[in-house]
Amino acid sequence: MTKKILTIVFTVFILLAVLLSNVVFFGTSKSTYLRLQSELGISETTGISEDGLYSITESIIDYLLLKTDNLQVLEKVNGVEREIFNQRELDHMEDVRVLFLLSYGVLFLLAAAIVFRVVLLHKENNLAEFYKEAKASFISSLVITSLVAVIFVTNFQKFWIVFHEVFFFNDLYILNPETDILIQMMPLQFFLKISTRIAVSFLITHAGLLIITWFGVKRDDKKNRR
Numbered sequence: 001m002t003k004k005i006l007t008i009v010f011t012v013f014i015l016l017a018v019l020l021s022n023v024v025f026f027g028t029s030k031s032t033y034l035r036l037q038s039e040l041g042i043s044e045t046t047g048i049s050e051d052g053l054y055s056i057t058e059s060i061i062d063y064l065l066l067k068t069d070n071l072q073v074l075e076k077v078n079g080v081e082r083e084i085f086n087q088r089e090l091d092h093m094e095d096v097r098v099l100f101l102l103s104y105g106v107l108f109l110l111a112a113a114i115v116f117r118v119v120l121l122h123k124e125n126n127l128a129e130f131y132k133e134a135k136a137s138f139i140s141s142l143v144i145t146s147l148v149a150v151i152f153v154t155n156f157q158k159f160w161i162v163f164h165e166v167f168f169f170n171d172l173y174i175l176n177p178e179t180d181i182l183i184q185m186m187p188l189q190f191f192l193k194i195s196t197r198i199a200v201s202f203l204i205t206h207a208g209l210l211i212i213t214w215f216g217v218k219r220d221d222k223k224n225r226r
């Protein structure tokens with residue numbers, strides 16, 4: 001019974017760790033932000049130069065990575081220098097930063113628990129148990145990603161609204177696309193594209209973990225035969 005519970009717990013741990021690691025990676029990837037901004041024509045939408053967007057994006061990433069506590073940036077919008085974010089945008093980004101901070105903490109704990117389990121099972125020449133958990137997690141990721149894909153295709157906007165209603169305890173995320181630079185820089189299409197990247201990478205990471213674990217199991221089998 002205890003063994004079954006551990007298997008279920010670590011299957012969930014692997015699933016969450018892989019998901020969070022991909023969310024953190026793409027959520028703080030400057031190159032991804034800049035590529036999507038170029039694809040979506042954000043410079044034209046905002047009236048901010050490519051260099052200006054680079055500077056603002058760098059500030060956002062540094063803020064989410066806890067490298068700075070100041071998100072405000074001075075840049076030219078349609079040729080006029082101004083503070084980029086208003087107070088509502090800054091307050092919302094503070095909430096977003098809290099979510100990232102929680103993600104870092106949870107991810108660290110999950111990774112520590114998984115590494116400890118792998119080391120323990122490796123010492124016992126029982127990596128097959130972890131392979132079973134990784135396999136179950138991979139199958140779960142296939143199911144989850146398939147469901148998410150259906151949601152993305154049918155009504156991503158509804159998904160995005162529900163996500164904010166669940167993880168935020170205020171309505172600061174409701175911004176004005178006519179006046180607020182934050183939502184102009186990161187419109188719905190931006191999040192659809194970045195979420196798609198996360199979903200695909202979520203599957204690929206799981207597959208890679210499964211393959212690595214499989215090789216580990218084979219190596220343990222060879223040791224046991226000697």
